[in-house]
């Protein structure tokens with residue numbers, strides 16, 4: 001479901017209790033929610049202008065790593081990427097608080113970029129089973145936040161998702177491969193062919209909150225410009241390794257209260273790293 005927030009909701013950074021419950025319910029049951037165009041065009045443009053040359057250098061040094069003409073790249077923990085609207089927007093935080101409970105933390109600060117000429121990825125979920133022997137589903141414990149830096153259309157390689165319950169399969173059915181071969185408990189790629197999917201069309205600066213287990217794939221970018229999504233992972237307080245993100249002490253000190261809380265496990269006091277470091 002895609003929600004268009006009112007000026008008042010955007011200005012206050014608060015959803016009324018029913019809307020908040022609806023958003024949390026969509027994440028729990030349907031696997032995701034999109035808030036359209038939350039971050040201002042001016043901020044997103046600044047972020048994109050800073051992102052593009054770093055990404056170009058990264059590709060030059062390291063090459064593509066998630067398929068033809070597409071790459072995952074960690075973000076340096078510095079402005080303009082660490083704007084509070086990106087890392088800890090109050091509306092994003094209110095939904096995550098509700099789904100994961102207080103004390104969750106961010107363990108991943110990165111991006112996904114299909115360039116022109118990219119291809120389909122295999123359908124996948126982004127996490128291995130927590131308990132490989134478990135034949136029952138688990139409640140949400142890990143969520144991905146995506147923020148597109150451009151308007152996402154049919155042409156430029158939208159994220160394609162399989163909502164409606166693929167995140168609620170038995171835990172041992174999570175992930176398309178186990179030990180390098182097809183997961184014997186569920187053939188995700190084959191099953192997805194006969195199941196309903198959606199392409200996530202949205203404006204630059206939208207905020208997607210999705211269960212990390214929900215099946216998805218990148219699709220071909222047939223435009224002439226990159227389609228970047230910023231990507232962060234939030235975990236329940238007891239789950240997941242601490243973020244490996246290095247954060248200079250003064251940068252950490254400058255974060256909002258919530259920003260400090262969610263990055264409390266990062267490598268605080270270390271110089272910011274460029275993605276090729």
Ligand SMILES: O=C(O)CCC(=O)C(=O)O
Nearest residue numbers: 066112159217218219229
């Ligand atoms: O943003 C995208 O195109 C999806 C990327 C993705 O799911 C991945 O690389 O694992």
